[in-house]
Amino acid sequence: MSAFFLYSSERRSDLLGKGNNLLEASKIIGEEWKNMTDEQKKPYEEIAKERKEKYQQEMEVYKQKKEEEAANLKKEEDEVMRIQKVEALQLLKKKEKTDNIIKKTKEMKKKKTKEDKVVDPNKPKSLHLLSFCSERKNMLKERPETNTSTINALISLKWKEMKEEEKKMWNAKAAENMEAYKKEMEEYNKKTAAVEQGSKSEC
Known part of the structure; x- marks a missing residue:
């Protein structure tokens, strides 16, 4: 005033x-x-x-x-933008990584010919399949439209990104099944060899 x-x-x-x-x-x-x-x-x-x-x-x-x-x-605001850019870049890299795995899986599938050896249904499952059997079932329920190759690629990616503690748990389960797996494989190989020997004798 x-x-x-x-x-x-x-x-x-x-x-x-x-x-x-x-x-x-x-x-x-x-x-x-x-x-x-x-x-x-x-x-x-x-x-x-x-x-x-x-x-x-x-x-x-x-x-x-x-x-x-x-x-x-x-x-x-600058800090928020920086964090958003980092997160976006991480998501992009993760997507590219997943896309590359899926792409490689599809390429490998295309290279297979009709003469590929048919997997014997009696052959014992590998430790990796035993360990991730439940994980595959869950993914198939969540993505019923996804093919097996893609599911395998996603499981492989999940394994790579898994924490060491979780990997130790799966490795422990695999170790428990190792002896049983070896015995099953020995018996399977013996049976396979006997069948092949019998086929040669007939010839």
Whole structure:
């Protein structure tokens, strides 16, 4: 507020109390201020000056605070953008990795010919198949439209990304089945050799 407005605020209530209306009070205040000496105006001017300086100081503090808030907000937004970019890049790499595995699996499947050896259904399952049998069943339920090659590729990817603790658990299960697997393979190989020997004898 200027010095005049300070004086005006001080005098207005007194003049209105004496029966003057707002317009009349404003005219009287204007005339009084015009006729006042510099000495009479000085106290109001000093108060106005002090208030102005205080206002400017408060504005500086306010502006600085706003600038700091804006800088912090910008910093937070930049950090969020950085994290989003990193996450997006990781997802992209993971997708590319999965796509490459699926692509390689499909290429390997195409290279197979009709003369490929038919897998004997009596042959004992490998430890890897035994270990992931339940995992394959779950994936087949979740993705019934996905072919076996793709399921195998996804299981392989899952194994690579699995934590060491989980791998140890599966390896422990595999170790438990190792002896039984070896015995089954020995018996299978003996039977296969006997069948082949019998075929040669007939020839």
